[in-house]
Amino acid sequence: xxxxLIPIGTMSHQIIEFEENVSGVFECNFNVMRKFSxxxxxxxxxxxxxxxxxxxxxxxxxKRMAMMFTGLRVDSGVEExxxxxxxxxxxxxGIDPRTKQVVFSNGLNIDRAIQLHQYVGGRMQDSYGMxxxxxxxxxxxxxxxxxxKLTRSRITEKREWHDCVKLSCDQGxxxxxxxxxxxxxxxxx
Numbered sequence: 641x642x643x644x645l646i647p648i649g650t651m652s653h654q655i656i657e658f659e660e661n662v663s664g665v666f667e668c669n670f671n672v673m674r675k676f677s678x679x680x681x682x683x684x685x686x687x688x689x690x691x692x693x694x695x696x697x698x699x700x701x702x703k704r705m706a707m708m709f710t711g712l713r714v715d716s717g718v719e720e721x722x723x724x725x726x727x728x729x730x731x732x733x734g735i736d737p738r739t740k741q742v743v744f745s746n747g748l749n750i751d752r753a754i755q756l757h758q759y760v761g762g763r764m765q766d767s768y769g770m771x772x773x774x775x776x777x778x779x780x781x782x783x784x785x786x787x788x789k790l791t792r793s794r795i796t797e798k799r800e801w802h803d804c805v806k807l808s809c810d811q812g813x814x815x816x817x818x819x820x821x822x823x824x825x826x827x828x829x
Contacts, residue, residue, distance in 0.1 A: 656692070657816075688712075
């Protein structure tokens with residue numbers, strides 16, 4: 641409010657983790673996008689795509705869904721590589737990447753955000769989430785990775801529990817039952 645800025649945000653991994661137990665790893669992103677579209681009537685905002693890696697997401701991102709979301713949030717992987725994948729996917733769908741937003745949020749600080757902004761170079765509308773840096777900007781201190789993820793879910797109180805996992809593009813950020821993680825990674829290839 642002090643600087644008259646508009647706050648922006650994105651969804652969390654939990655909804656996609658839950659949906660994987662409902663519709664499977666290959667369909668969960670598409671189904672979440674469709675559900676968001678139904679609820680928000682096309683005013684969907686930024687989609688967090690990395691819950692099961694970029695390969696699964698980009699494999700089923702349709703032009704319709706790409707058009708209905710304002711942009712994508714990069715929360716794991718090498719940001720420069722992810723930027724190129726996003727730009728190529730939009731171009732392959734006939735969408736001008738300059739009309740889309742990209743939000744970088746993977747443990748950033750001010751210097752890294754400036755570096756990424758220069759890398760993007762106007763090819764997309766870039767913005768930055770710096771929650772980790774803002775919660776610990778003490779020099780010489782490594783900030784904690786403070787995140788909330790689902791570990792299991794069930795559709796109703798009468799149904800059985802299922803493990804929920806998150807497969808990251810970053811080493812060390814994959815979370816959940818190791819056996820299920822290994823199984824899904826084998827399925828994804």
